[in-house]
Structures are given as structure tokens and as C-alpha cells.
Amino acid sequence: MGPLAAADHxxxxxxPALFVGxxxxxxxxxxxxxxxxxxxxxxxxxxxxxxxxxxxxGLALFGVDAKMASYxxxxxxxxxxxxxxxxxxxx
Numbered sequence: 252m253g254p255l256a257a258a259d260h261x262x263x264x265x266x267p268a269l270f271v272g273x274x275x276x277x278x279x280x281x282x283x284x285x286x287x288x289x290x291x292x293x294x295x296x297x298x299x300x301x302x303x304x305x306x307x308x309g310l311a312l313f314g315v316d317a318k319m320a321s322y323x324x325x326x327x328x329x330x331x332x333x334x335x336x337x338x339x340x341x342x
Contacts, residue, residue, distance in 0.1 A: 264316060268302030271329050279333055289336055301332040 252260075276294040305328035309321025334340075 264306065264310075265299075265303050267322065268306055268325055268329075269299050271325060272298030272300075272302045275329050275333050279337065283337055294333070294336055297336060298329045298332050301328040304328065 273295055276291065276298050279294070280291065302325050305324040306316070306321055309318055309324055310316050313321065
């Protein structure tokens with residue numbers, strides 16, 4: 252596999268995490284006042300990193316990519332990171 256094909260595979264693997272992380276960060280800024288206090292790029296970066304780690308964990312656990320359980324873990328990881336970054340536990 253050449254470098255372009257490897258980059259294509261890695262981008263295809265990370266694309267759902269990048270999309271969900273960006274979407275959650277953008278929507279949180281519109282609907283959640285506390286989310287505006289943090290830097291936008293920091294929020295996107297942390298959400299995407301948590302999403303990629305969740306997908307990598309699913310790949311390591313199941314041995315294959317694109318399992319629905321991995322995507323469920325992706326959504327849960329991004330939602331949890333957004334919740335923590337927004338300091339929602341304060342009420």
C-alpha cells in the first residue's frame with residue numbers, strides 16, 4: 252500500500268469522528284451558553300481526539316472497523332467530552 256492509499260484509509264477511518272466532533276462543537280455553541288466560554292478550536296480538537304480514540308478502541312476490541320458499537324462509543328465519547336468541556340456538572 253502506498254502512502255496516498257494509507258492516508259486515504261486513515262482519513263476514511265477518522266472521518267466519522269472528525270464530523271461528529273465538529274458538528275457537536277458547532278451545535279453546542281448555538282444551543283448551550285456555557286460552551287461559548289471555551290475556545291472553539293480547543294473544543295473541536297478535544298471532541299475529535301476523543302472520537303478517534305473511541306473508534307480505535309472499537310477497532311482494537313472487535314478487530315474490524317465500522318461496527319455499530321464503535322459508532323455508539325464514538326457518540327458517547329464526544330458527548331462526554333463536550334459535557335466535560337462545558338462544565339455541565341456544575342448545574
